[in-house]
Amino acid sequence: MITIAEHRQDTRSGVLLVNLGTPDRPTVPAIRRYLREFLSDPRVIETPRAMWLPILYGFILPLRPRKLVHAYASIWTSEGSPLLAIGRAQQAALQRRLGEDTPVALAMRYGRPSIGDALDTLLAQGVRHLVVLPLYPQYSATTTASVYDALFTALKHRRWIPELRTLSGYHDDAGYIDALAASVQRHWDRHGRGEHLLMSFHSIPLRYFQAGDPYYCFCQKTARLLANALHLADGQWSVGFQSRVGRARWLSPYTDARITELARHGVRTLDVICPGFAADCLETLEEVAQRYARDFRAAGGETLRYIPALNADPAHIEALASLIERARAGWTPVTQDQETVHERERRAQSCLRILGI
Numbered sequence: 614m615i616t617i618a619e620h621r622q623d624t625r626s627g628v629l630l631v632n633l634g635t636p637d638r639p640t641v642p643a644i645r646r647y648l649r650e651f652l653s654d655p656r657v658i659e660t661p662r663a664m665w666l667p668i669l670y671g672f673i674l675p676l677r678p679r680k681l682v683h684a685y686a687s688i689w690t691s692e693g694s695p696l697l698a699i700g701r702a703q704q705a706a707l708q709r710r711l712g713e714d715t716p717v718a719l720a721m722r723y724g725r726p727s728i729g730d731a732l733d734t735l736l737a738q739g740v741r742h743l744v745v746l747p748l749y750p751q752y753s754a755t756t757t758a759s760v761y762d763a764l765f766t767a768l769k770h771r772r773w774i775p776e777l778r779t780l781s782g783y784h785d786d787a788g789y790i791d792a793l794a795a796s797v798q799r800h801w802d803r804h805g806r807g808e809h810l811l812m813s814f815h816s817i818p819l820r821y822f823q824a825g826d827p828y829y830c831f832c833q834k835t836a837r838l839l840a841n842a843l844h845l846a847d848g849q850w851s852v853g854f855q856s857r858v859g860r861a862r863w864l865s866p867y868t869d870a871r872i873t874e875l876a877r878h879g880v881r882t883l884d885v886i887c888p889g890f891a892a893d894c895l896e897t898l899e900e901v902a903q904r905y906a907r908d909f910r911a912a913g914g915e916t917l918r919y920i921p922a923l924n925a926d927p928a929h930i931e932a933l934a935s936l937i938e939r940a941r942a943g944w945t946p947v948t949q950d951q952e953t954v955h956e957r958e959r960r961a962q963s964c965l966r967i968l969g970i
């Protein structure tokens with residue numbers, strides 16, 4: 614039987630979800646492999662290569678994995694790294710929500726499953742219309758743009774590329790804000806309401822903001838919309854930026870400094886939510902829920918309660934599905950339901966004859 618893969622005529626839309634990536638195992642070599650790829654990305658580290666690579670290879674890759682191994686071990690699950698396990702649960706839930714005719718694939722910007730492998734899976738399923746959804750609500754060049762870089766690099770090696778719609782962010786999407794508000798309310802109903810709600814976002818170097826990255830403003834808008842949805846008054850909530858690396862100035866106020874400050878100002882119970890993380894990961898489960906909770910107590914606070922990321926929460930899945938449905942509006946599926954396998958083969962044969970192959 615002769616098959617010409619690229620002559621498939623059916624057209625369906627598919628979805629590619631992309632998150633940051635995580636080590637394969639909580640071991641020094643696996644963490645080093647992951648950091649090497651992540652921190653070699655010029656979207657993440659803009660320092661000129663000639664200056665950065667000696668620092669990366671001379672200090673960071675030899676030292677940082679050893680520091681991180683215990684942190685990763687403390688959050689690792691039977692299904693692996695939380696970021697990947699939750700990503701798979703989000704993919705499965707979206708697949709159920711969108712139906713079998715819309716294949717949904719999950720990829721990681723760094724590590725596995727790679728964007729190239731996920732693309733191959735989708736193309737093999739007849740996807741000619743592709744919605745790409747980076748799982749970063751607040752656009753930043755360090756994250757969203759880097760996903761685009763990797764996507765277009767992967768497409769460079771393919772002959773028949775799909776029609777694309779890329780979602781660049783959803784920091785003010787009503788479905789997303791409502792899902793966040795409902796998850797805070799649910800947390801308050803179950804555990805009681807803290808005296809203050811701190812909304813903590815991943816920081817980026819201040820220099821990137823000064824050069825035009827809109828991320829800071831998108832974080833502030835998400836925070837304001839969430840505070841409005843929860844009817845919080847000024848003083849009952851604030852914003853912090855976490856997970857900075859190195860000695861340069863990053864977006865502030867720094868979450869760790871805010872936590873100590875709130876404890877010193879007499880706040881005893883503090884709720885912390887990280888609206889920029891679509892899935893829980895090292896930076897929420899270890900840095901915030903473990904480390905910052907200890908720092909809060911050490912500074913005189915009593916309880917820091919971390920409110921989980923939206924993960925595979927049904928309201929989150931519904932918000933993502935709605936973003937996808939709006940992005941693919943106007944695309945109509947074309948199926949080969951009238952064409953039999955034999956007709957298809959005959960068409961392939963005559964193609965070959967015409968071309969004299």
Ligand SMILES: C=CC1=C(C)c2cc3[nH]c(cc4nc(cc5[nH]c(cc1n2)c(C)c5CCC(=O)O)C(CCC(=O)O)=C4C)c(C)c3C=C
Pocket residue numbers: 633634635636657658677681694696749753755756815816817818828856858889890893894895896
């Ligand atoms: C050094 C530069 C970094 C920038 C800029 C940065 C931006 C950024 N990152 C996320 C989301 C995540 N980051 C995670 C881990 C992580 N981030 C950096 C560095 C930068 N991030 C490092 C070195 C690491 C590894 C861990 C560590 O060394 O602390 C993760 C978690 C991954 C996991 O395995 O669980 C996420 C998610 C965003 C959203 C962002 C900019 C907006």
Ligand SMILES: [Fe+2]
Pocket residue numbers: 815856
């Ligand atoms: Fe990061």
Ligand SMILES: [Fe+2]
Pocket residue numbers: 856857896900
């Ligand atoms: Fe970190």
